Amino acid sequence: xxxxxxxxxxxxxxxxxxxxxxxxxxxxxxxxxxxxxxxxxxxxxxxxxxxxxxxxxxxxxxxxxxxxxxxxxxxxxxxxxxxxxxxxxxxxxxxxxxxxxxxxxxxxxxxxxxxxxxxxxxxxxxxxxxxxxxxxxxxxxxxxxxxxxxxxxxxxxxxxxxxxxxxxxxxxxxxxxxxxxxxxxxxxxxxxxxxxxxxxxxxxxxxxxxxxxxxxxxxxxxxxxxxxxxxxxxxxxxxxxxxxxxxxxxxxxxxxxxxxxxxxxxxxxxxxxxxxxxxxxxxxxxxxxxxxxxxxxxx
Amino acid sequence: xxxxxxxxxxxxxxxxxxxxxxxxxxxxxxxxxxxxxxxxxxxxxxxxxxxxxxxxxxxxxxxxxxxxxxxxxxxxxxxxxxxxxxxxxxxxxxxxxxxxxxxxxxxxxxxxxxxxxxxxxxxxxxxxxxxxxxxxxxxxxxxxxxxxxxxxxxxxxxxxxxxxxxxxxxxxxxxxxxxxxxxxxxxxxxxxxxxxxxxxxxxxxxxxxxxxxxxxxxxxxxxxxxxxxxxxxxxxxxxxxxxxxxxxxxxxxxxxxxxxxxxxxxxxx
Ligand SMILES: Nc1ncnc2c1ncn2[C@@H]1O[C@H](COP(=O)(O)OP(=O)(O)O)[C@@H](O)[C@H]1O
Ligand SMILES: [Mg+2]
Numbered sequence: 001x002x003x004x005x006x007x008x009x010x011x012x013x014x015x016x017x018x019x020x021x022x023x024x025x026x027x028x029x030x031x032x033x034x035x036x037x038x039x040x041x042x043x044x045x046x047x048x049x050x051x052x053x054x055x056x057x058x059x060x061x062x063x064x065x066x067x068x069x070x071x072x073x074x075x076x077x078x079x080x081x082x083x084x085x086x087x088x089x090x091x092x093x094x095x096x097x098x099x100x101x102x103x104x105x106x107x108x109x110x111x112x113x114x115x116x117x118x119x120x121x122x123x124x125x126x127x128x129x130x131x132x133x134x135x136x137x138x139x140x141x142x143x144x145x146x147x148x149x150x151x152x153x154x155x156x157x158x159x160x161x162x163x164x165x166x167x168x169x170x171x172x173x174x175x176x177x178x179x180x181x182x183x184x185x186x187x188x189x190x191x192x193x194x195x196x197x198x199x200x201x202x203x204x205x206x207x208x209x210x211x212x213x214x215x216x217x218x219x220x221x222x223x224x225x226x227x228x229x230x231x232x233x234x235x236x237x238x239x240x241x242x243x244x245x246x247x248x249x250x251x252x253x254x255x256x257x258x259x260x261x262x263x264x265x266x267x268x269x270x271x272x273x274x275x276x277x278x279x280x281x282x283x284x285x286x287x288x289x290x291x292x293x294x295x296x297x298x299x
Numbered sequence: 300x301x302x303x304x305x306x307x308x309x310x311x312x313x314x315x316x317x318x319x320x321x322x323x324x325x326x327x328x329x330x331x332x333x334x335x336x337x338x339x340x341x342x343x344x345x346x347x348x349x350x351x352x353x354x355x356x357x358x359x360x361x362x363x364x365x366x367x368x369x370x371x372x373x374x375x376x377x378x379x380x381x382x383x384x385x386x387x388x389x390x391x392x393x394x395x396x397x398x399x400x401x402x403x404x405x406x407x408x409x410x411x412x413x414x415x416x417x418x419x420x421x422x423x424x425x426x427x428x429x430x431x432x433x434x435x436x437x438x439x440x441x442x443x444x445x446x447x448x449x450x451x452x453x454x455x456x457x458x459x460x461x462x463x464x465x466x467x468x469x470x471x472x473x474x475x476x477x478x479x480x481x482x483x484x485x486x487x488x489x490x491x492x493x494x495x496x497x498x499x500x501x502x503x504x505x506x507x508x509x510x511x512x513x514x515x516x517x518x519x520x521x522x523x524x525x526x527x528x529x530x531x532x533x534x535x536x537x538x539x540x541x542x543x544x545x546x547x548x549x550x551x552x553x554x555x556x557x558x559x560x561x562x563x564x565x566x567x568x
Pocket of ligand 2: 347
C-alpha cells in the first residue's frame with residue numbers, strides 16, 4: 001500500500017503535471033509544423049519568454065501566478081508575431097529547411113536576449129511553502145498541481161473548440177492538409193499563418209509559466225524542454241494537435257515513472273538522467289515508427 | 300448553348316508556359332462560351348492539367364493571355380482566381396482529407412460573406428450520397444464520393460466557370476456515369492464547364508465542344524459530335540476503349556468481371 005501511495009505521490013502525479021505542460025508546448029510545435037512545414041527550434045525559448053514575463057508581472061504586482069497568464073500570453077504573442085514578420089515571412093516562399101535553420105538562429109538570439117534582460121540565475125514564481133492536501137491519510141495533492149493540470153486542460157479544450165468549431169480553426173486544419181488546395185479555395189494563407197503563430201505562442205507562454213510555477217525558471221528552461229516537446233509532437237504524429245496532447249502526457253509520465261524503483265530498491269533511472277527518457281523514446285520512434293503512434297505525417 | 304457568344308466566359312489566347320525549365324504547353328488557344336461544356340482530351344502527359352493550372356497561377360506563363368469574361372487574368376494568384384469566379388477541382392488532392400465532408404463544403408464557401416447554408420443544402424440535394432456522409436472525413440470516402448465532395452466544395456461559391464481535371468479517373472463505369480450525369484446537371488444550372496477527360500467517348504458525348512491536345516500542342520478542335528465521328532480521334536482515343544465504355548453486357552446471365560479492374564464493391568452510391 002505504501003509502495004503504491006509513494007508511486008502515485010512521487011511519480012504518477014508529477015508525471016501527469018509535467019505531461020500536461022509538455023502537451024501544451026507540443027501542440028504549438030505540431031501546429032506550426034503542420035501549417036508552416038518546419039520544426040520551430042525557437043519554440044522552447046518562446047516558453048521561457050512567457051515565464052519571464054510572468055516573473056516581471058509578479059514582481060510588480062504580487063499577483064497569483066495564474067493571473068499573470070494573460071500578460072505572459074499577450075507579450076509572447078506580440079513578440080512571436082514580430083519575429084515572424086522579421087525572420088520567417090521573408091523566407092516563406094523558399095525551401096522550408098531555410099525556415100528551420102532560421103528558427104535555430106532565432107533560438108540562440110532569443111536565449112541571449114533573455115539572458116541579457118533577466119540574467120542567468122534561478123528564479124521562482126511562487127514564494128512561500130507549498131502545503132499539500134492529504135487525502136485518505138496518505139495521498140498528497142498539491143493545490144498548484146491541480147491548478148496546473150486544470151489550466152492545461154482548459155487550454156486544450158480551447159484548442160479543440162478553435163480547431164473544430166471556428167472558421168479560422170477549420171482553415172488551419174485545411175491548410176495543414178493541403179496548402180495548395182487551401183489557396184485554390186481562396187483561403188488567405190497569411191491570416192491562417194498568423195492564427196497559427198498566435199495559438200502556438202499562447203500555448204507556449206502558458207506552458208512556460210506553468211512549468212516555472214511547478215518548479216522554477218532560468219534562461220535555459222526552454223532549451224531543456226525542447227527535446228521532450230519534440231518527442232511528444234513526434235509521438236503524436238507531427239502536424240496532429242490531438243496526438244501532441246497524448247504524446248505530451250505519455251512523455252511526461254514516462255519521464256517521471258522512469259525514476260521509480262521498478263527493479264530493486266533504487267530508482268530505475270537516476271533522476272539526473274530522466275530527461276534522457278524522452279530522448280530514448282524519440283530515437284526508438286524514429287527507428288520503428290517515424291510517423292508517430294497515431295499515423296501523423298512526416299515530410 | 301450559345302457556343303458563339305461573342306464574349307466567352309474563359310478564353311486562352313496563344314498561351315505558352317511550363318514549370319521553370321522546359322516549356323510544356325505551346326500556343327494554346329481555347330475558349331469556353333457561356334453555358335458550354337468543353338472537354339480537353341489527349342494522351343497522358345500531353346499537358347492537359349498544365350492548361351488548367353495556367354488559369355490558377357500554377358504554371359509559369361511565357362506568352363499569351365487568359366481572359367475571364369473579357370478581363371485579362373493572366374498569371375493571377377490562386378486566391379485571386381477563385382475570387383474572380385473560377386472554381387478548380389484538380390486531378391488529385393481535391394478535398395481536405397482530415398476535414399469532414401461538411402467542413403470541406405464550409406471551407407469551399409470561405410470567400411463568401413453571406414449565409415452559405417442554403418447553398419450547402421442544395422449541394423447535399425445534388426449529391427445525395429454526400430448528405431448521409433456529411434460527418435465523415437473526406438479522406439474516408441470512396442473514389443466516386445470523394446470526386447462528388449470535391450465538386451460540391453468547388454460549387455459552394457457559385458462560380459462563373461468550373462474546371463474539372465479528370466473527374467472520373469479511376470472510377471468504376473457506374474460511378475463514371477454518375478459523375479457525367481452530375482456534370483450535365485451542374486451545367487444545366489448555367490455554369491460553364493471545362494473538363495479534362497480520359498474517357499474521351501463519354502466526355503465528347505456530353506460536351507458542346509472539345510479540343511485534342513498532343514505534346515502540348517492543340518491538334519484539333521470541334522464540336523463533341525464532330526470529334527466523336529473523326530476517324531483520327533477514333534483511332535487515337537476511342538478504339539481501344541470503345542467496347543469497354545459502350546457495349547452492353549453481352550450475356551446478362553453470365554456475370555462479367557469488372558472491366559477496368561476497379562473494385563465493384565465500392566459501387567453502391
Ligand atoms: N508541377 C510540375 N512541375 C514540373 N513538371 C510538371 C509538373 N506538372 C506536370 N509536369 C510535366 O508537364 C508535362 C505535362 O503534364 P500534365 O499537364 O500533367 O499532362 P496531362 O494532364 O495531360 O497528363 C509532363 O511531362 C509532366 O511531367
Ligand atoms: Mg493530368
